[in-house]
Amino acid sequence: MKIIASCLFALLTTSVCFAQSFSFNQGGIKTSGYYEEIPFENVNGRIFIYPEVAGKKRKFIFDTGSPTNISKALAAELAAPVINKNLMRDSNGNKDSVTVVNLNEIKLGNLVFNNIPAGTLEAQMYKCWEIDGVIGSNMLRNSIIQIANDRHVLIITDEPDKLALNPKHSVSLRSSGGQSDPIITVKLNNKVNLYLEFDSGDNAFLRMTEDIMNQLTKYNAYEILSKGFGANQFGVMGLQQNAEKYLIKIPNLKIGSTRFDNTIATTNKVSNPAIGSKLFDYGTVTLDFIHGRFYVDAYNEVNDLSAKQWPFEPAIIGDKLVVGVVFEKATTLVKPGQQIIAVDDRDFSKVDFCYMLNNGRSILGAKESATFTIRDEQGNVKKIEVRKE
Structure with a gap:
């Protein structure tokens, strides 16, 4: 049985989705045969990297649930030309109009990306992290991206042979239209396939919605631990509205050959279900946008995520x-x-x-x-x- 979660809303606290009348899938790397290792910082499950823009080192967050974005201050400094005005929704369904500019050049190591569409956001959380922007999936859509959390290195290449990838550890990956968010296959209890976003901007392991939970009911794919009410998810436009929530436990969740037992998640009324950056704690993750595969080379094939919960x-x-x-x-x-x-x-x-x-x-x-x-x-x-x- 297959359940597909489409990109209707942003997929995490930091991530955003844009109306699809405009495509962010433009520009990129002009060369081929490249392999670059980019050091990163992992702070509370969020990946920060330091590209060069206009000859200066900048601080960006790596967020596969979002297109590339830059701050309004950086856009003004660059005198970046406006190419579109677009409707944005944050992780809680809040909407606003955002200006999209052309980022003429951004360098990651020795790799030069040209003419990248970038939204301009002034989220409070971005100011907290003192970042200049977001490296999003649209910028990386024609590459293979590997996140080696044990070495704090992000690899960007178009040569899979240099990564020693094991097909047994992979699942299918497809990119959403408009901004190339990666959608991967997750199997529950060895019988239900979920197509979930992989959102590196969300530092949780699993984000779930009540709608998907209800679709899974007849397959006995989860257990309700408790029912609740309130709000706890903060998006780029603020806190979500109070709503009914469920605390659920999924006995068995698999990504490729790696199994996660007793996964616990709180449902949301409005959002998209996704796998977040907590996955980096369990092994090396590779997004092969070129060949449509997603790899988890886990430290352990079976991982027990059991955890006590506060009421x-x-x-x-x-x-x-x-x-x-x-x-x-x-x-x-x-x-x-x-x-x-x-x-x-x-x-x-x-x-x-x-x-x-x-x-x-x-x-x-x-x-x-x-x-x-x-x-x-x-x-x-x-x-x-x-x-x-």
Whole structure:
């Protein structure tokens, strides 16, 4: 059985999708027979690389769920000509008009890319990372891209023989129209094929939607662990709207010959399901856009992703840390939107968005339990003891 997830919305916090009346699949490398190793930084599951633009070293994020983008400041510095105005949707379905410019030249190592269409965005998260832009799939659509996370090296080539690729470790890869987002085949419980985006801009392992979950119901492909309500996903245009969510566990998920057991994900009402950059933790990943194959050369063929879960998930609104999604076991304790003013003895009465974006997952660290200080809508303050289960 096959379930196809099409690119209706952006696929992650950092990623965006554009209306397809305009194609970003223009320009590229003029040479052939190339092989280049590009060093990168992996910060909290996000890949940062340093291309050269207009003779200066710049900082970009590597995001296969997005077309190439540059900041408005860089576009102004380059006097980049406008070639289109396009409708953009972020990961939560929010829309805005974005100007597309021609990026005349961008260099990655010794590789020169010319005439690349690039959107111009001013997302808050981009400012936090102090990046000048996004290296997107449209720029890399005619190459083979390998992410060797153990060496912190991104390889760009058109010569597969230099990578010692094993066909047994691969699945099909096709590119979406308009911006060449990579779509890969994932198998659930050895019987259901899902066609999911591979989104290196999302630092999760799996992003799932309620619609796909419902389609999988008759195949017994997952288990519902809990039902919840709220919002916790932040896109380039802000926090998603409150909605019903499900915490689910997928017993068996395979990409090629690599198996992932007990994968846990929270569903979204609006978004696209995708595999994210957490996959880099389990092996070397290769996107062969030229031959339409996606490889996972895993460190281990079987990986158990079992993990205890907190009964609610936080979110950020302005300068406040709040209760985002509340699952069933916490409904008598907290409500979505209530402020978290402390965790154990650490004060969170006022938070910095950029700090939380880069360090949010380390707030609780390896703790199995914590004391949360909560302020409700009337200003009343209470402390609650919460455990992972």
